Amino acid sequence: MEITTHDLWTVLHGMGFGALFMLAFSGALAEIYRAIAPGGASARERSLLSFYLAALVVLAWLTVFSGAYIVYPWYRAVPPAGATDLADYPRRLLLSSGKTSEWHNIGMEWKEHVSWLAPIAMTMVAYVTLKYGRSMAGHRGMRACVLGFALAAFVATGIAGAFGAFLNKYAPVRGGSVIILMEGE
Amino acid sequence: MRNSGPLSEGAPNGSGAAAILAAGFGCAALGILAFAGDASETIGKALNFYNPTGTLSGVTTLAILAWIVSWCVLNLAWRRRDVEFSLVGGLAFLGLAVGFLLTFPPFMDLLQGR
Numbered sequence: 462m463e464i465t466t467h468d469l470w471t472v473l474h475g476m477g478f479g480a481l482f483m484l485a486f487s488g489a490l491a492e493i494y495r496a497i498a499p500g501g502a503s504a505r506e507r508s509l510l511s512f513y514l515a516a517l518v519v520l521a522w523l524t525v526f527s528g529a530y531i532v533y534p535w536y537r538a539v540p541p542a543g544a545t546d547l548a549d550y551p552r553r554l555l556l557s558s559g560k561t562s563e564w565h566n567i568g569m570e571w572k573e574h575v576s577w578l579a580p581i582a583m584t585m586v587a588y589v590t591l592k593y594g595r596s597m598a599g600h601r602g603m604r605a606c607v608l609g610f611a612l613a614a615f616v617a618t619g620i621a622g623a624f625g626a627f628l629n630k631y632a633p634v635r636g637g638s639v640i641i642l643m644e645g646e
Numbered sequence: 647m648r649n650s651g652p653l654s655e656g657a658p659n660g661s662g663a664a665a666i667l668a669a670g671f672g673c674a675a676l677g678i679l680a681f682a683g684d685a686s687e688t689i690g691k692a693l694n695f696y697n698p699t700g701t702l703s704g705v706t707t708l709a710i711l712a713w714i715v716s717w718c719v720l721n722l723a724w725r726r727r728d729v730e731f732s733l734v735g736g737l738a739f740l741g742l743a744v745g746f747l748l749t750f751p752p753f754m755d756l757l758q759g760r
Binding site: 525529530533534537566567570571573574575577578581582584585588589592593596597600602603605606607609610613617 | 657659661662663665666668669672673676677680684696698699700702703705706709710713731732734735738739742745746749750751752
């Protein structure tokens with residue numbers, strides 16, 4: 462059983478950070494809703510919410526930074542002149558055929574930008590929720606903004622995650638050093 | 647037992663409004679920069695701060711800077727006062743919509759007449 466460093470980082474980016482953000486989100490949304498509703502949350506629930514929100518913010522930033530500065534450069538690597546095997550050059554591989562080019566032109570082009578809305582939105586949501594807590598119960602406008610931006614962060618991550626999964630199916634990021642996890646018989 | 651004490655009872659809404667409007671502004675900046683980098687080759691090259699990542703590096707760096715700077719400025723201006731929230735909320739959601747739309751390639755192409 463072996464994995465390359467590029468594969469490992471791609472898995473960490475998508476499944477480690479991005480998918481964990483998506484998984485944690487539904488729980489966080491319920492906690493946010495409870496914290497800003499009339500009656501509010503208990504001190505223990507607020508501590509849990511603080512941890513939840515901090516984790517979501519960290520995961521959101523880790524997802525976009527690992528994607529843009531570690532995985533994306535491998536995705537857009539330029540093949541040497543005359544190369545015919547484009548397996549190690551995912552962007553060029555997708556663009557080489559009209560049957561796959563839109564996965565890059567729409568999928569990757571949207572994913573690489575829209576995903577950055579999530580950490581910006583989630584950082585604001587965490588700050589406002591923790592600063593105002595249940596005093597937002599009487600403030601419909603602020604509550605709507607917090608919940609709306611939280612939902613937008615989820616949608617942006619969902620778009621990026623879905624396209625990421627498809628892109629990795631049609632043109633996976635491969636290469637790097639091989640890490641042997643286990644030897645077979 | 648529920649805690650009766652809110653996190654900041656009676657606190658002015660200015661700090662929250664500043665964070666929300668700045669987030670909307672950051673999202674809009676991201677969309678506008680992504681669109682500009684796509685529409686103009688010159689701007690695209692100027693936004694190439696880090697070659698392995700290309701234009702995306704400049705788009706995101708500048709959008710994050712715009713977001714943080716606007717948050718600091720708005721917070722300094724509003725932290726001790728209440729602001730009219732309907733306008734702030736409307737502008738923030740407008741910024742968010744701009745961010746979504748201007749990062750969507752078919753919409754970018756439509757605006758450029760492609």
